[in-house]
Amino acid sequence: MKKHDQDFMKRQNRLTVFEIIKNQRPISRASIAKQTGMSATTVSRIVGELTEEGYIQESEQVSAGLGRKSTLLGLVDGSVLSIGIELDRHAISVGIVDLQGNIVCSEVYSRLSEDSSTDTLERLGSIVLEMLERNAIKRNRVVGIGVGLPGIVNIEKGIVVFSVQLGWKNVRLSERLKELTGFEVAVDNELKVKALAEHLKGAAIGSNRTALIGFGNGVGSALIIEGGIYRGEMNSAGEIGHTTIDPNGMLCECGKPGCLQTYINISSLLSEANKIRPIHTIEELFDAYRVKEPWAVHLIDRALMYMSITVNNVVCMYNPDSVILSGELVDKFPEICSEVKELCSTRLVWEPLRESFSFHRSELNERGVVIGSGLLAQTRFFVLE
Amino acid sequence: MKKHDQDFMKRQNRLTVFEIIKNQRPISRASIAKQTGMSATTVSRIVGELTEEGYIQESEQVSAGLGRKSTLLGLVDGSVLSIGIELDRHAISVGIVDLQGNIVCSEVYSRLSEDSSTDTLERLGSIVLEMLERNAIKRNRVVGIGVGLPGIVNIEKGIVVFSVQLGWKNVRLSERLKELTGFEVAVDNELKVKALAEHLKGAAIGSNRTALIGFGNGVGSALIIEGGIYRGEMNSAGEIGHTTIDPNGMLCECGKPGCLQTYINISSLLSEANKIRPIHTIEELFDAYRVKEPWAVHLIDRALMYMSITVNNVVCMYNPDSVILSGELVDKFPEICSEVKELCSTRLVWEPLRESFSFHRSELNERGVVIGSGLLAQTRFFVLE
Structure with a gap:
């Protein structure tokens, strides 16, 4: 050895x-x-x-x-706390997480999409230190910080390799945030820590092979195998949003035609909707869908079909025992989950695997990334020390 | 615990x-x-x-x-031998495999696709016993039999749950073959044991995350994670052939439209080719392609594109460090590998992962399943005893 x-x-x-x-x-x-x-x-x-x-x-x-x-x-009671952070284009969520994955306290801050990585990290450092002070939490009880964000993350080096949503490339997040706070910092892809949180605390407790799918500004998935996150070679396993579905399809922002996410993600849906009339938010699009404006029905029905195809493709590739739908679209529009479940169980999942998994909606919703990041920081601490 | x-x-x-x-x-x-x-x-x-x-x-x-x-x-030298079997629609391959995964001796027998499971298993039993006798191998040196075949296999119970290619449903293979031979029998999906063999003895020695893709009568994949086969809940992980690529596409024999394999597998290619003129074998189709008959160029170029999409989708989902192409089409037509590699490296794999894996052609070719099945029987023996 x-x-x-x-x-x-x-x-x-x-x-x-x-x-x-x-x-x-x-x-x-x-x-x-x-x-x-x-x-x-x-x-x-x-x-x-x-x-x-x-x-x-x-x-x-x-x-x-x-x-x-x-x-x-x-x-030792209360000996271990950690800080969980969700970093997204327009928001920063920060929470203090205990050993059981409970959020002791949390805050959400808005972020401008044009904020630089330097500014964002300095702000994050202040937020963390203030939160500890305000809640009278001693530094020695905090074993570290975990950060979850959209993109490809090098977890060993703590570097954000590439994030379209944040507009970041090769940002040394762990190093900088440690300088600013003094704490060890673990950073990971948001869907991976979310899947971990749902596995430990949410919709998939007791599952051996959990697949979590996220539908929001992007489309992605994550797989938990017997308690551990399946990462792949570059921590990029689960990038189902960039699987090719139609070689003659719409161009994706990645430069490849027909990526699965071009039919589902919020920006694609809004860009299509704006061919008809000005639609500024996903809520407006769903309003049009609910009053059955034909173009909106076409767009959303197509998205629901591709969401069901996403489930089929995840099930065929990973053969999980549980599938969890999550993300902004699922959190905001509960009908998505029931419609996709119906399509999957009647037609769109390969028949031999149709009964092989249980179907869930995220239970932790928007708290999943903060909880998962906090738990990640704790796990890393005990493994790395 | x-x-x-x-x-x-x-x-x-x-x-x-x-x-x-x-x-x-x-x-x-x-x-x-x-x-x-x-x-x-x-x-x-x-x-x-x-x-x-x-x-x-x-x-x-x-x-x-x-x-x-x-x-x-x-x-103890030569203390461990096992029997590896590949069972396919038209052929049965049997080999004696040693601890290092070498084939000591092997034979190929033809099989009629209409042969029942009962007849096939009885024949298999005789073949095994005769082979041992002919080669003067003592029974106590053989630790077991491994069988690899296309389809969904319950490895714990040794049951072939479902195999379109063999036309079998719920066949208690291990039990019956043990009755006939007296040996313990492990049975598994052919691509899973093939991936194991390539990982241990072939194109992916030293790899930590090997994805093997098979292009032949079906399309499938298998993933080896740190030496172990990733199986999923029903031993069905990797069924990429039934991921949906085009909801408006051709109907697959599974009853779902636009399964990936409908663009690639041999029977689909032949069925399309026969719209133009009688084509009986995949070799005839490639002959037409090589002399640039336009319809054949269209069919094969499309298949090559979908093979490259298969690689992209496997890479996005599994993020492996090595990808191995295998199967009848790859074994028979070496140009497939270079064409697919070219398409992947220039356009069809998602850019952030384009350099993340090494690209291989199967090294064990048609011997992979026999070697992998033999090694599987050995591993099972040492784990289960």
């Missing part, structure tokens, strides 16, 4: 021990060793580190047969 | 120990314990079991500092 793999295994072991204590507390060292197959020495070393750092404590002693005593381990 | 998870961890530990001995022999028990974090007791128990079963042996003693002696472990 290579050095790299050994380090990886050590970090994984640390996380495994912490997760077992978190989920099964109170629990003994011996029981942890038995469950994991780790040696008693390994378990004791990890428990020692976590105790010294103030995250776990010995909680009580119980008899373990034949007069021997076994000490049980538990968590 | 649940009982189920504990059993799973035990089996995984067994496989881990065996794989380390196989790849790093000669190696000491202490070194295995150090690498894996398993306790010395766990390692010794597993080594004891594997020695008793005749797969590993103590090979030599070396000094391990301060006069202590450490015993190194190795494999």
